[in-house]
Amino acid sequence: MAVSIESLISSMKWAAKSHLDEYGYEVDGYRVTLRRGTAPAASPDFGVSVVTEVEAGSVAGPGSPAGDGGKDAQNAITAPLSGICYLSKDADSAPFVTAGDSIAKGQTVCLIEAMKVMTSVVAEADGTIAALRVEDGATVEAGSVLFEVRP
Template sequence: MQFDHDRLQQLLAFLCETDIQEFRLEEGDFRLEVRRPPAHGSVLAAPVPTPSEPPMPVAPSPVPAAAPPQTTASRSELHEITAPMVGTFYRAPAPGDAPFVEVGSRIGIGQTVCILEAMKLMNELEAEVAGEVVEILLENGTPVEFGQVLMRVRPA
């Protein structure tokens, strides 16, 4: 069985909207387990490696996250870009490539600002507002939770 990106997104969205605490799907050598801790309420999904599919190592990027900037804007004036799913945060399209954005970068609506990897699917996150990136809160390769703030933008 093979999941395409849309089908996986629909399944995870459905599970987020329900009270299901644990979900398991097995078909052939494909196996998917999703568990939601009762205290947190967010869906945690992890692929289970199969004998025919060895786990893929994640190499940390040598690019550190930028330090929080000296800014006079209050947090209430900033737009927060949050994780729409559980996954791994990546600042660049591939190891060794330049990051999508840096602190001080001007971004436009729809511009890719990072990638969240969830179950070996690379999901590009696009900016919802135009403005200037003032904070990047995570280092490359960091696991993230649903709703976690990834970066802050001063709207234009």
């Protein structure tokens, strides 16, 4: 995987030390944005709350474990990393998307938490959520299918 936890932690430390409220970079097709104070839960270990945005479709490529039973990766939104998947911003909020919802490129469809870092999974293209393949609070592995999408 091109974006490692170690590189995220290193970037978080650098951004905090540099007193940046927001820092973004792209590596191997992954877009990562670190923002201070915007995650649902603060990260006390680093003094900065972080939300990363990864275009979900960019994960499934040649050799990627899409975990979709042979379906075309363009018809699925996959987990960009392993962690706990949240279908809404918090317990009191409505889900980001449900089956049948239309989605737009760049729209947040879920959050994945790994090592106190909340990663916002965003749609890579416009479409319609055909099916949810994950439950709220479930542990997911990188590359596993979260949503089936119709173009």
